[in-house]
Amino acid sequence: SQQGEEDPQALSIQEGENATMNCSYKTSINNLQWYRQNSGRGLVHLILIRSNEREKHSGRLRVTLDTSKKSSSLLITASRAADTASYFCVPNQAGTALIFGKGTTLSVSS
Amino acid sequence: DTGVSQNPRHKITKRGQNVTFRCDPISEHNRLYWYRQTLGQGPEFLTYFQNEAQLEKSRLLSDRFSAERPKGSFSTLEIQRTEQGDSAMYLCASSLAQGASNTEAFFGQGTRLTVV
Numbered sequence: 001s002q003q004g005e006e007d008p009q010a011l012s013i014q015e016g017e018n019a020t021m022n023c024s025y026k027t028s029i030n031n032l033q034w035y036r037q038n039s040g041r042g043l044v045h046l047i048l049i050r051s052n053e054r055e056k057h058s059g060r061l062r063v064t065l066d067t068s069k070k071s072s073s074l075l076i077t078a079s080r081a082a083d084t085a086s087y088f089c090v091p092n093q094a095g096t097a098l099i100f101g102k103g104t105t106l107s108v109s110s
Numbered sequence: 111d112t113g114v115s116q117n118p119r120h121k122i123t124k125r126g127q128n129v130t131f132r133c134d135p136i137s138e139h140n141r142l143y144w145y146r147q148t149l150g151q152g153p154e155f156l157t158y159f160q161n162e163a164q165l166e167k168s169r170l171l172s173d174r175f176s177a178e179r180p181k182g183s184f185s186t187l188e189i190q191r192t193e194q195g196d197s198a199m200y201l202c203a204s205s206l207a208q209g210a211s212n213t214e215a216f217f218g219q220g221t222r223l224t225v226v
Contacts, residue, residue, distance in 0.1 A: 045214040092212045100152040
């Protein structure tokens with residue numbers, strides 16, 4: 001099992017701005033998942049991108065995956081105060097557990 | 111289906127006592143995970159099951175920690191002889207593994223343990 005390393009550790013932006021978080025990992029994966037955790041809704045799955053995919057969208061979220069660089073990014077467009085949360089990337093190999101890193105803490109102020 | 115359910119939501123215990131937490135996963139999910147989380151940290155993986163088989167338990171924090179999933183449905187996490195350092199949020203998650211691959215995991219609201 002491996003964990004992702006999110007960067008930056010903390011990010012502060014204004015409402016309406018875009019937020020970009022990056023993730024690096026060490027060994028080959030089957031898929032990579034992004035999760036969000038805030039005090040109100042607990043830990044929630046956002047998006048899963050498979051190793052043969054390069055980009056995926058879900059609403060205001062855009063995830064990219066570069067398996068040659070072993071990295072992923074999560075872009076949140078037009079941020080809202082409700083996006084304030086910690087974001088975790090979870091690189092996943094077949095037959096292994098889901099391991100979480102320290103995450104990126106995003107603060108969106110109005 | 112109401113999602114992943116954890117009980118109790120809060121537990122206060124005296125140091126040295128044993129505690130047991132229960133997790134009821136989403137009914138068709140074959141994988142079940144346990145994590146511990148302290149303030150400002152990400153969820154720390156403890157153990158996981160595929161059906162009733164415990165696939166990894168090397169990351170359980172000490173031999174005071176044990177987990178079971180006897181019929182491949184609900185699971186329990188027991189901590190014996192609790193210590194103040196065990197105070198944390200204990201999270202359970204479930205997922206439907208397709209072959210060996212993990213799909214999205216759904217988390218419960220957690221059990222907050224306070225050891226006094």
